[in-house]
Amino acid sequence: MQTVRNFLTVDHHRCDELFAAAEAAAQQEDWVACELDFQGFHSAMKNHFLMEEQVLFPQIEELNGQPIGPEPMMLMEHEQMRELFEQMEESVEQKDVEGYLGASETLLVFMQQHNMKEEQILYEMADSILGETSPEVVHGMEKVSGA
DSSP states (O other), rough: OOHHHHHHHHHHHHHHHHHHHHHHHTTOOOOHHHHHHHHHHHHHHHHHHHHIOOOOOOHHHHHHSOTTTTHHHHHHHHHHHHHHHHHHHHHHTTOHHHHHOOOOHHHHHHHHHHHHHHIIIIIHHHHHHHGGGGHHHHHHHHHHHTO
């Protein structure tokens, strides 16, 4: 049975790989590659947030009658990451290696902490609440993501 935890954890790893590629290109000041890699990373992250915010969280709220404990914090952290994405995007446009690497270092630490909370707490709670409907929710997330 496909679980929310498994599906979204795999997606975290995919996003991490895209992040690393963009950071490596920035370190080499290969701005063409960095722009392409960053766009891929940014698109993957927007997609990940969309799956959580438009499919997972509403399904949990519907079954649970309210948001589960960590959800409001995860939403706030999504907004904070979006601000870092904007800083990184501006740094790519300006070919500002220090600006990019500074924002990406902050984002890396933030994402590691965020992903750990999601994978060890939120997704476990989600699968518990969703029960046998977890595969249906995963399918809904796949449809939203175009996977």
